[in-house]
Amino acid sequence: MRFDDLWIQGTGGVLGELVPIDDAVAAGRCPAHRAEKTGIVSVSESSRTAPELAVDAARMAMTQAGNPVPGLHLHAGAYVQGPDLSSAACKIAGEVVGPELHGLTLEMSALSNGSVAALELAASVLSGRPDMTCALVTVADQFPESSIDRWNVDAGIVVGDGAAAAVLGRTPGKLRLLSVASFSDPRLETERASAGSDRGAAVRRTVEGTRRVLDQALAEAGHTLAEARWVVPPFFGRALAARSYLDPLGLDPRRTLLEFGLRTGHVGAVDQLLGLDHVLRSGRLRQDDVVVLLGVGNGFTFSCAVLQAGELVRRRR
Numbered sequence: 001m002r003f004d005d006l007w008i009q010g011t012g013g014v015l016g017e018l019v020p021i022d023d024a025v026a027a028g029r030c031p032a033h034r035a036e037k038t039g040i041v042s043v044s045e046s047s048r049t050a051p052e053l054a055v056d057a058a059r060m061a062m063t064q065a066g067n068p069v070p071g072l073h074l075h076a077g078a079y080v081q082g083p084d085l086s087s088a089a090c091k092i093a094g095e096v097v098g099p100e101l102h103g104l105t106l107e108m109s110a111l112s113n114g115s116v117a118a119l120e121l122a123a124s125v126l127s128g129r130p131d132m133t134c135a136l137v138t139v140a141d142q143f144p145e146s147s148i149d150r151w152n153v154d155a156g157i158v159v160g161d162g163a164a165a166a167v168l169g170r171t172p173g174k175l176r177l178l179s180v181a182s183f184s185d186p187r188l189e190t191e192r193a194s195a196g197s198d199r200g201a202a203v204r205r206t207v208e209g210t211r212r213v214l215d216q217a218l219a220e221a222g223h224t225l226a227e228a229r230w231v232v233p234p235f236f237g238r239a240l241a242a243r244s245y246l247d248p249l250g251l252d253p254r255r256t257l258l259e260f261g262l263r264t265g266h267v268g269a270v271d272q273l274l275g276l277d278h279v280l281r282s283g284r285l286r287q288d289d290v291v292v293l294l295g296v297g298n299g300f301t302f303s304c305a306v307l308q309a310g311e312l313v314r315r316r317r
Contacts, residue, residue, distance in 0.1 A: 002179050002220045006123050008307065009068070009134065009173035012060025012165040013277035014053050015264060016046025021158070030151040030158070038237025043150065043265035044160035046142055050081050051088040053163035054140035058096040062136070065167035071103035071132035074122055076114030076139045078268030078297070079148070081107065092138055103132065112234055113297030114139045114269025115164065116305050120180040122168050134169030141268030150265070156240025160265025164273035174280060175291065175307040178221035181213040188300040207248045210296060213304040214249070218292070221306035225249070228306075229289040232275035234296055235261025245294065269297075276307075285309040
């Protein structure tokens with residue numbers, strides 16, 4: 001879907017301590033072959049909960065946006081967000097927005113597609129609600145050692161802790177949201193869980209889903225992949241990144257924040273908005289630069305958002 005009047009007004013990103021993977025190998029926490037195969041340099045670890053990390057990221061985004069009053073708050077995460085039957089979204093909103101939010105504060109899950117999926121839902125609501133001026137999106141994941149082995153979740157990744165946030169609204173800001181496209185292939189969930197499934201076929205279908213939303217979002221935005229200054233996909237290890245998107249899409253790793261992701265680990269639902277905040281705060285965006293966010297979540301869901309930097313972005317015809 002194309003958007004003409006929605007902007008990222010502020011972003012925030014929070015990481016834990018960056019633990020060198022060599023230290024994890026020496027301590028017997030991470031297998032040496034995993035470190036070698038993924039090429040990961042360090043992993044973000046935090047003792048704070050996902051909602052606590054999200055509060056910090058949200059405050060950063062809200063401050064940068066001028067502390068607007070959101071009419072909607074969406075929170076996403078790939079892993080546990082707190083005690084059973086509790087609301088992480090309400091906890092975050094209560095800390096950041098205040099005792100009342102005149103609209104909904106909701107949790108959603110698209111697993112590792114949380115950043116882009118939440119951005120799409122927020123944009124869709126804003127497009128149909130002229131009375132709502134902005135929405136707050138938060139994403140956070142924390143993988144406690146007591147309940148999950150971050151070093152052995154998957155052969156191609158190591159998961160890290162962190163949070164990110166974005167304020168999306170109609171007042172011109174740092175980036176204009178041009179388009180978002182999504183696609184779901186639920187057959188892949190059944191095949192992923194099947195012991196006799198064809199892993200090669202699943203990988204091909206995952207690449208096809210990624211390419212499908214990428215092509216659609218770029219076409220609706222009026223841009224090509226070659227025009228994108230930054231493409232921010234999930235933060236995988238080197239081998240999985242090459243197989244999943246670098247080689248199939250012909251992407252230069254230097255345009256994908258691969259090296260940044262090799263320092264943080266795969267931060268669940270957080271990667272894309274964390275990467276966007278990193279690009280903004282490190283001063284790597286120029287006027288009119290095009291940024292592509294690519295999300296893929298187990299199940300599988302695929303989303304792509306196309307943005308363009310600067311308040312003076314030229315209007316599309």
